[in-house]
Amino acid sequence: MYKLYFKQAIAMLKQNKFISLIAILGTALAIMMIMAIIVSDNIKTISIGAEPNRYRTYYIPTMMERDTVQNSWMTGTISYDRYQGYLSDLQTPEYSTIMSRSEQLVCREGESEIHTLKRRTTGEDYWKIYSFRFIEGAPWGEEEVQSGVKHAILSESATRKLFKGEKAVGQMILINFVPYRVTGIVEDISEIFNMAHADLWIPYTSIDNYQSWGVDMLVLMAKNNSDLPEIDREVRQAEKKYDASHANKVLSYRGPAKHSDYQLSGWASTNEDAAVKIRVARRKSLFIFLVLLLVPAINLSGLSLSRMKRRTEEIGVRKAFGAKRHVILIQVLFENLITSLLGGVVGLLLSYGVIYQMKHWLLGVPEDSYIPFNALVSWPVLLSVVLVCVLLNLLSAGIPAYRASCMNIVNSLTQNDK
Amino acid sequence: MGIIKLEGITKIYRTKEVETVALENVNLEVKEKEFLSVMGPSGCGKSTLLNLMGLLDLPDEGEIRINGIDTTGMKDGQMADFRNATLGFVFQSFHLINSLNVLDNVELPLLYRPSTEKERREKAKAVLEKVGLSHRMRHFPSQLSGGQSQRVAIARAIVGGPKIILADEPTGNLDSRMGQEIMDLLFQLNEEGATIVMVTHDEHIAESTQRIVRFFDGRRVE
């Protein structure tokens, strides 16, 4: 049965090339816009590659402290003394690390060629939360971090910049004119992994006076993503512990925030503010999807209705020979689905083009970064495309299909016999 | 008892301003294996009669019995199944589906009853053989002549083995030679046991059938 519908749908598309083209283009355009948004979102939240644990990773990026006597507020990155002894002792997370990122001047000892590289300072758990492939050497462990030894791990491209093919592991480099020994080289990763990406990594303890610096971010990885409420409880307890030992001060940490939520609300200063931002962002997405679906659906509805008019005769014949209403309904929807899916495939491919062109805006990565294939083509993406096609199909062909199935047989047959 | 029985049939077409009485208190009985012609001038209601017989439309008053079964109060789905099993239609303007080839067109009724693809294929081929168009199986309706189109339509009408064939001016759009071919085919089918009710305005053709009923202004006249 469906093979026949398919055959007929293809034949009809061929017979009405102009209108079919318009229908497919219209669908493709809608799918392109919607998938550009969905795929971008997917890239930002999917757990793959260098960040395979996004679904169970939580962030604490900033803090806010209120002075109840002077009635003043201070917000900013977490200072080391508000981390150590409070957030450093959380029990529930499987791994936890603090992390900062900044641009630093790096050169080889004795050389005048200075490069500006992205440096990340981390704890030892960092290498367990994120996934790197070591070409040479190994990540540092607890003892190295405890001792604050000046070891550095370089990315493949950073190594090439500094050492130009020479052996790098064991050599000395100067980071902001402070000597470090290279102890490992990792394979380059894509910039879409914005928590893992860097050119060089050093233990945070290797920085002189690190206790007087701030902490950019605390990253926690849970055993299961159902542990979040427990982690939240512990963080709130840490806040109370601080308040108890500091008169007139009320501390609140922002977080622990899920990876997906953090993408939407990164700049909020409090958890309440973040919740509002997330709510608004979700409403905005819904609204945009509605517009992106509705307008083409209206278009395609009009088109479907017109196409239906041409087929009243055929539908009358089918009903005369025994086709029931729901059979006609399914046939019309199925045939329209062919158009939708064709448009969907074209739209999906076009959306990849859009994402490549507008990387900076949609993903927040530099124009020359590359996007790994399995971030673009993944099960969530393919499922979404099919879902959107079906949705668009129902919206645009639903009413025309229903009306077609209810047509009076005699009127349908005599439609063109005037 | 006739295979088709119409009792007290009245059909009125209503638009916003005008009421047209298409059929008024019509009684008719068609015997099994009969070849009946229905005649009358334009607008006398003969096509409406055929539509009602074919359950393509509902009467405003009266009862229709086909093959002994009372069709009043039948739901849409029941009628569809009934049509599929018992009736076959041949229309004046053929009503073939342009985006399907000949074989697929003929298979159409079989789609709406439980059957396998193989069964459908075989039955359709057999019936096309019968009407002499096996060599045109893969062609599309736009590539056929009027006579060939109507033969395909007849093949479609009989592929399900219906007891009753309803033909509305089957030769109306054909020239005399093609028309004769079609009539030969219908006669052959009648001999093989099909009951045929045919609407026509051609006196000459009607006379070659077994019985003629005449209509005028929605009423039977004799």
Added chain:
Amino acid sequence: MIRHILKIIWNERKANGWIIVEFIVVFCVLWFCCDYMSFIVKSNHEPLGFDIDHTYEIRMSKKTGMEPKEEEAIDHYSLVQTFIRRVKQYPGVESVSFSNSAAPYLRSSSSGTMVSLPDSIHVQTRIRYVSSEFFDVFKIKLEQGRIFNWEDNAESKNVIVSGNRNGHFEYTAENNKNVEVSGKGKGSSERTEAGDKKQELELSKIRALYNDHMKEEYPIVGIVNPTKEDPYAPYLGGVYYPLGRDRTSLNSQIVVRITPHADKDFPERFTREMRQQLNLDPYFLASVVSLQSLKKDVLAYSGITGNLNSIYAITTFLVINIFLGIIGTFWYRVQARRNEIGTRISMGATRKDVQRMLFGETLLLLFIASFVAVNICLNIAQTDFLEAIGLPKANREQIGMGIEQDVINYFVTYFFLAIISLLAVWYPTRQASRVAPAEALREE
């Protein structure tokens, strides 16, 4: 003619219904896009009050691992002097400024409340700490008075002010509840009724500013032109303090202006050639960044760039949809009405008449839709809908857009859609009017 077309539209209302609904939805969205774009265009048109062409930020970093005693011993001010001397010798450098919470696009700002003298009005303003050359680097014009000499200790309390759009400071009665507003009389009911309403204070009427906390007076020695933080921010009143010695170091905001002539690969050249000279222990040259690229980052961060991209994307999307929608619908409509068109032609209509009729039909449909859409838009604008959904909204108050903006929105949106629609209908109508009457009449 119009009545004739209206009749046709009504008779075909089922098919027309779709197009009208689509027009309404698209009209509403484009209306708000137009509103926001007007805001953007108007904002861009207003003078910023400063100029960042050919300006670069010089970032210095400090070496780590120093003892606290060593840290205390650093003579920051003398390092700065050396820095300025050496940088000014570099070919092409016109002026060098040092500042705190002042330079545009360097993402640092400060504000506070001062009391104006003699009227004793509490005003809240931006606070900037700058060296004298700040005004040269950013080409901020002096309107009255003079620029202070930041290195002269005697001038350390002299300040320069700048106002809002009208060159005034703003204050609210809310902030001035306990204060007598001069000229209005004590116990005046205007005080409590005014509430949050913004009032303005002429800068030339202010002699000095007074800091309540520190109990210090700051005489005003000059007035400069009003400035915005970025093209889409409001003009805010500000106070420029001389950058005190205790605030000056190589960690301050350092911006240089170079001649247009010398502005070729400046960051790379300067970094390479000056690295040695600017190795002023414990500071070293980290990077040189143009303010233009910093501006890009700020606009992206604030969401403006994102908003504009979204608007372009959505507008293009809607335009293409409307285009396809109209072509599709009218194509069928025209096919179905071939006999009608043939009849009209056989009765003496020319091709142009037929085309005109179809154009008229389209425009009338658009007009009907626009009427409904305008109502919807005006209603939505009254509510918080846009903010609740997170969509970009024009800040009308800031830029001074009023009801005339609604009129502009309507006409711009209408004409824009009209042009798109007519383009879309053009092809089907051309096909239709080419129909030979006999052929069309034979269709039936």
